[in-house]
Amino acid sequence: MINPKDKFPEALLNEPIAKRLQYFKDVQIDHLKHRVTFNHLVNSLNCAAGSKVIVVAGPTGVGKTTLARRLYRELQIKHADATNKDVSMVPVIGVNAAPPSGRNFNWKDFYARILERNGDILLNQKINLNGQGEMFTDTHCQPVEGSTADVLRRSLEKCMKYRKTRYLIIDEAHHILMVNDPTRLEYQFEMLKSMTIESDITIILIGTYDLLKIRDYSGQLVRRSEILSMNRYDANIKEDREEFTSALEYFLNKMPLKITPDFTNYREYFFIKCVGCIGILKDWLTRVYGHALKDGLDTFDQKYANKFALDNKGLITIIDEALSGEMKLEDEPYEELVKLLIESDNQSTSTESQPLKQKMSTEKKPRVGIRNPSRDQVGDNRHEG
Ligand SMILES: Nc1ncnc2c1ncn2[C@@H]1O[C@H](COP(=O)(O)OP(=O)(O)OP(=O)(O)O)[C@@H](O)[C@H]1O
Ligand SMILES: [Mg+2]
Incomplete structure (x- = not known):
């Protein structure tokens, strides 16, 4: 369980910047x-x-x-x-x-x-x-x-x-x-x-x-x-939102700063700007913390943190990849197996009965300029009859 109130050792505030930053980089969370x-x-x-x-x-x-x-x-x-x-x-x-x-x-x-x-x-x-x-x-x-x-x-x-x-x-x-x-x-x-x-x-x-x-x-x-x-946190699940919030607070409390930032009103913002991934959150907070130390700040606000967030375009690419991966993860319905094992014997010539792998390879789009033979009638039936 994450204890979000777990603080960094006070003595760290007197340590050089590099040591403080390294301390935060090494913080691990069993989320x-x-x-x-x-x-x-x-x-x-x-x-x-x-x-x-x-x-x-x-x-x-x-x-x-x-x-x-x-x-x-x-x-x-x-x-x-x-x-x-x-x-x-x-x-x-x-x-x-x-x-x-x-x-x-x-x-x-x-x-x-x-x-x-x-x-x-x-x-x-x-x-x-x-x-x-x-x-x-x-x-x-x-x-x-x-x-x-x-x-x-x-x-x-x-x-x-x-x-x-x-x-x-x-x-x-x-x-x-x-x-x-x-x-x-x-x-x-x-x-x-x-x-x-x-x-x-x-x-x-x-x-x-x-x-x-x-x-x-x-x-x-x-x-x-x-x-x-290994899933990202899902914004639609209450338990996921709560766990992500605990992780955010845990990281903030582990940041050796005179005043711990309070982002109670920005929980959703942090969730979205990390697309629910703890690693993205950790890397972002590490960047923010590093800059805050360099700038000699006692604390930072959401506006400051936002300067070091990933841009929305990049995040859209990440979420697109995640969503398409999650779709691939979904299993095929049981009926698909039945279709392949039982019904295929009766309709061996129909495309429905082709194994999935074969079906996938035949679903490829034809190259531009190449005619699809199944569309063209073969032979010349003008001479028929
Ligand atoms: N449980 C954790 N506690 C603390 N930091 C973490 C945790 N998980 C990940 N991080 C930090 O988040 C960053 C990204 O994590 P990690 O490299 O494990 O992600 P990944 O899924 O392997 O990403 P990629 O697919 O891009 O390789 C790293 O800096 C890592 O130290
Ligand atoms: Mg990796």
Whole structure:
């Protein structure tokens, strides 16, 4: 539970600006949406017949990376006894899926990063890991023989087995799905599936709602997976509004200022300007607090805070993405299954009976200038009869 009245230590007021700001940056809050998702995630991991891939999807700024970091810490603590006994053990690995610098997600770089985290001492003999910044220096990037993505993947699978890795947490996992050709998506999921099967690990994919594509592309992965959503606060739900208000007050009370700002009359304004996301609120208040310290203020008002808020255009983009993600999250009606499994046998030629995936691909708009053959009558029936 959040205690909104919990204050910062008074002594901080005499500390330098940098220390005060750092104190506020480090303030963590165990708010409802975070707690619910975290508990759900831990239950799924503890479940005996647990899924091998757990997807945590949510809008930007909802606190997914914060959740991933907490999970990493807690899993390490949970396995501390085992790692103390066997120092070669690496029970949990946390990694960021870097966005592709080219057109496709770079598996080779990804595997190499995990191997590095996993303490693979031979990594440098498999590939030269020069960063992009070094590309124009004298040291050339020359992968040694056999350092293809497949070789690195096999090394990684072996490495995770030897190091008794049980969990792989991948933050920003939606970057894995960044490919120039949508048909490659299936391949991306195959790679993940292979990792779970070969290394017997649980993969936790954390990222935006794009991750929900998993349901459209890989039946085998769906069977092994569970999807959790980390939701933003909903302005239409009283409990959500109250929790968000408590979080706002908590952050304000934790801000080392002579006079704590009072935004009782601006609760709705703060909710809206953060689209109900705690992470957006925290980042905003950090910006405001940093400027207030620099300006030597004892406190600040709503007008001052507004100067550092995200602009409405940007917030509309965020809310659009969130809404379309939430729609994707909605399940198909049961009747759709019935239609596919039972009725399709009777009407195998109708478009209704096509599997959803197929239906989705046929719903693509035709390219400009290309005729749609279903619209044009085939043949010339002037000569008929
Ligand atoms: N529970 C929390 N308590 C305190 N600060 C938080 C909390 N959750 C998030 N934040 C802060 O909010 C900011 C955004 O959070 P975070 O990076 O976790 O969001 P995200 O969902 O991963 O966003 P993105 O999708 O853009 O990566 C960070 O500065 C983080 O420290
Ligand atoms: Mg993040």
